[in-house]
Amino acid sequence: MSSVDIKRFTEKLHHLRKAQNTSPKPMDTHGMILYVEGVNKSFDGFKAINDLNLYIKEGELRCIIGPNGAGKSTMMDIITGKTRPDSGTAWFGQDCNLLEMDEPAIAKAGIGRKFQKPTVFEALSVDENLELAMKAPKTVISSLFGKMTKVQKELRDHVLEITGLLNLRHAKGQILSHGQKQWLEIAMLLMQEPKLLLVDEPVTGMTRQEMEKTGELLVSLAGTHSIIVVEHDMDFVRSIARTVTVLHQGHVLSEGTISQVQSDPKVIEVYLGGS
Ligand code: ADP
Ligand code: MG
Numbered sequence: 001m002s003s004v005d006i007k008r009f010t011e012k013l014h015h016l017r018k019a020q021n022t023s024p025k026p027m028d029t030h031g032m033i034l035y036v037e038g039v040n041k042s043f044d045g046f047k048a049i050n051d052l053n054l055y056i057k058e059g060e061l062r063c064i065i066g067p068n069g070a071g072k073s074t075m076m077d078i079i080t081g082k083t084r085p086d087s088g089t090a091w092f093g094q095d096c097n098l099l100e101m102d103e104p105a106i107a108k109a110g111i112g113r114k115f116q117k118p119t120v121f122e123a124l125s126v127d128e129n130l131e132l133a134m135k136a137p138k139t140v141i142s143s144l145f146g147k148m149t150k151v152q153k154e155l156r157d158h159v160l161e162i163t164g165l166l167n168l169r170h171a172k173g174q175i176l177s178h179g180q181k182q183w184l185e186i187a188m189l190l191m192q193e194p195k196l197l198l199v200d201e202p203v204t205g206m207t208r209q210e211m212e213k214t215g216e217l218l219v220s221l222a223g224t225h226s227i228i229v230v231e232h233d234m235d236f237v238r239s240i241a242r243t244v245t246v247l248h249q250g251h252v253l254s255e256g257t258i259s260q261v262q263s264d265p266k267v268i269e270v271y272l273g274g275s
Pocket of ligand 2: 073
């Protein structure tokens with residue numbers, strides 16, 4: 001949905017609710033694009049997420065780090081509607097109560113997620129992969145036969161350019177390097193015009209050079225997009241992040257610049273103390 005569509009949609013909803021007098025209590029998300037507060041989630045009595053607070057500003061690029069099992073993926077599952085928390089609040093902007101929306105509705109509202117493992121279609125070209133990733137109601141057939149609108153084509157070309165894939169647009173997925181596949185995956189995500197991007201370990205398995213390029217790409221997307229990156233590579237985190245959140249046992253252990261969190265005794269204890 002474009003921002004114009006989202007605005008129209010929320011206005012329509014607002015109008016409908018007013019008419020039915022079912023307006024929910026207004027939520028003040030303090031201008032945050034993502035407002036997660038007091039969220040809890042247990043799996044068989046094990047608290048994977050424990051009173052989690054996360055506030056992401058519009059246009060921010062936030063890195064989330066934390067040891068294995070800290071709850072990073074579960075946190076992303078909750079934001080994208082894959083997992084329902086037991087309690088808490090989670091809002092996307094002022095109007096989208098994420099805990100009342102299902103996965104497709106959340107994606108449609110503008111939250112896109114890139115999983116760790118690339119899922120590009122190997123037998124299709126870069127261009128075709130992007131066409132398939134478009135969000136218009138379509139069948140595979142119609143999209144593969146060039147039924148893109150002028151605006152969609154412009155969007156695709158723009159996405160190809162910013163992800164550095166323009167020269168590879170006719171290349172099949174199978175000949176792309178690991179890094180190029182990851183960029184194509186980000187490009188496919190951008191075809192959905194998300195406002196908030198969740199990116200899980202984007203530089204795993206990349207060369208230094210590919211990592212640098214990925215960092216540049218994410219930094220260039222920030223501002224016009226809000227981005228949450230889960231990543232383990234500290235050099236990478238240092239090169240892109242303004243604010244880093246350290247998760248531990250489903251809770252925010254520390255938050256600040258990378259230097260601040262790396263010198264935080266609580267963080268040192270968790271990473272070096274083997275707890
Ligand atoms: P991270 O991504 O930070 O490594 P996860 O969010 O994957 O951590 O997992 C947090 C904890 O919750 C882990 O102990 C994991 O075993 C547990 N967990 C996650 N998903 C499930 C599930 N569907 N069922 C049971 N336990 C789960
Ligand atoms: Mg994980």
